[in-house]
Amino acid sequence: MAEGTTPLATPLATAYRAYEQFEAQLAAALDHVVATNGFADLLATTATNVMALTRIVNGSVDRMVRSTRLAARQDVTDLARQLARTEDKLERLLQAVESVQEQLTHEKAPAP
């Protein structure tokens, strides 16, 4: 980490170079570790547990909120889903209208 291009072999520069070497070796070692089945098992189970726990917490909070007669997260999601489906239908309708419009334009166009 010496400033500029200073060629001085200061203790700080020496220590920094040693650290860089250590970091490179650690990187190579951990790259190898993450590609092992043991790590894959650990990661897979941890990720699944995190999502399962999230589901339980979300469900519990939702039930608590609903018990107060307020709309909970799931209710809002259901409403948003209904809106999304309505938009899907509108989009399909728009595509159909545009298709008919193009067909009519072709039919109206004078034959060459």
Added chain:
Amino acid sequence: MTGPLGPATAAVAAAVDTVRQTARLPMTLLRTTNIMLTTDDAVIGATPRQVVWTHRKTTLYRYHSDRREHAVPILLVFALINRPDIFDLRPGHSFVEFLLDEGFDVFLLDWGVPGEEDDDLGLADYVCDELHRAIRETARASGQHEVSLIGWCMGATLAAMHTALYPQGPVRNLVVLTMPIDTRGSTYRQWVDRPGFDVDVMVSNGAVPGALIDVANKLLKPVTNHVTTRRKLVESVHTGTVDRLAYQAMAKWVGTNPPFPGTAYREWIVALYRQNALVEGTMLLRGQRVDFSRIRRQAVLVVTADADHIAPRAGTVPFLTMLGSQDVTHFDRTGGHIGLMAGSRARSQIWPDLAEWLAGRSHA
């Protein structure tokens, strides 16, 4: 450096330098912290654009251009798990800006940020509805019958699947950048193929959080992503060579991770990673097999990066032999999954080649 000064003088100079460097460390750390804390202020995706079409969370943008020279418009498609701003990272270093300067009519497909209500969206919805309609709207807005499709990462896979399903459609040129296709031997596959990985539980909350996917991505190179990047930032601040805007723009983009809709996630993991369905020829979207040999009419450019650990070169190369087209080009370049197209050398090393390849195939 001993030289004519003698060892005693050199030792004194070294000691002085050590003291000087050490004294500067607190300021270096303060400046580094400031850069990291103000990353969210970075301006990304700043090129002026207008909305052409929207559906649910998907938006099609068209960039303003007053120097259009090539007839066939370009549609840019990125992955579902990061924002497409990487195509337009920052003023002065933007692929969109570059393409506009080269005279192309540029469109961008933004998948948006899906919510839990979008958990029903599967790969077929993205490929056969969203992308299909975006291509159609791009052609309409541009007043053309054909488009060039540029996909990057997962966006490239979606673009390739679409072109294979609609070989007689408007896609004239297909460019796939660092695209995952063949998952054999990949670390990702090793991770998701373990019995402990329950994909049903993973999607049970509707969408898989982007942060979780980001953690997995970074775990592929844990030290490089978590330590080396920050250490290099400290080093560049200390030596006065830091490019603050470049670092912040990239850090902001990397840190923005939309959730992955549940259905699409399940299909991506099961079909692409566990079953390797695209290579095995068993990928079905709405009952139709995704067969890359049907891509015959299109010119295809495949770009791979030698240091890509997310979509390794070996996972893309089989695509070359699966194509039916006679006009296939392969650029194998130096770089990483993102750095290849968004790194500091992209503007001089890869963008001009892409533009030249497209220009020769974008006449009316």
